Amino acid sequence: MNITNILLMYIYLIVFATGGLAVYGIISKNNLIKKIIALTIFGDVVNSLIIFIGYRLVPKPLPPILPSLNPDKALYKLYVTSSVDPLPQALVITAIVINVAVVAFLVFLVVRIYNSYGSIEYDELVRIDRGGST
């Protein structure tokens, strides 16, 4: 096992530890806004994992942008052999925007809940729903 594999495993462990924390937050937090924050963290974890899989293990990886508009053969060859994978990045941009849209909608729902019930604590909402006083 060389140093690269250890580093890879370290990154996987960090990513999944953050994911576990986010899942814990989504389920166990009482405040609805905190639940939404944990949900966005979970989305970011998945996005970073997808981008990380597209990384290229060469000494000097390049971003997937050709640095010149009139490349010669040598520059083009360097770019083709050392650029990272552009496909995960394109997919992740889509995922980020949809994530933002979903979060905006959820925040709107929370605002409406606050307008109707006067609270965003889950326990409090359950108590009100069972007939307790506000």
Place this chain on the structure above:
Amino acid sequence: MNRRNTLSGSIVFVLSIVLFIMLSYIAITGGIGKHPSEKINCLGQFFVNNSYNIFNKTFWAGSPEAVTSILWDYRGFDTIFETTVLFISIAGALVLAYKKINWDKLITPLFDKGLTLIVKTSVKIISAIVILLSLNLALRGYISPGGGFAGGSAYSIAPLLLISGLSIYYIIRLGYKLHKMINIRTIGLLGLSIVSLTPLLWFGYILQNQPKPSTTFPGYPVYIGPLYLGGSLIYLNISEFLVVSTEFIIIFLAMFLLLKSTKGEAE
């Protein structure tokens, strides 16, 4: 009540640790398919090879930015559906908010309370910089990192900063009105549809950018004189910039107007 909470909390904690160990095991043993290595996926390699291949232009997209050319050329339908998802979610949020906004209450005399003068001035300077940066991201998205989505979401930060630093009334007086934003969004969507449907007139396919052997569409111009345009990407980026930025601003405006006009009702 309290005891039940601690019990369920510890169960969830144990469950998430189990999930974490399981996922790590799957990843380390190669369960998610592919580790980063010296070679990337062949599909990604195809996009890298062809997005600005001036030696063989059969499948090129006319843009050195591989990510933007995937977004708007190779996998353009993805992006169109994504715009639809954003559209529907904003429409849903507006439906939730619109009837609750009390317009009469909002037209009453406007005073800027906000924060201190230092905060107000610095917020104004920062939002000007943010607007410049976002325009740069959107307009040069076909040759440098960025694009319509990144530029649009960066642009919408500026009104948000102004709302939190000064007040919602300040940006309404600046011209960020709800109905105006909805109209600009419609213009952006119209631009998207025109650019994506134009190739059909030459028997091309929807969202076609550069000429292909199977169709007679001549392709959007990559160069006009010395000016580099990058095919259809620049028009699509500008339209998407309009759509995304105004949609986010609509969300912020509707949310803060809703909060202002229902203030004190809940208690």
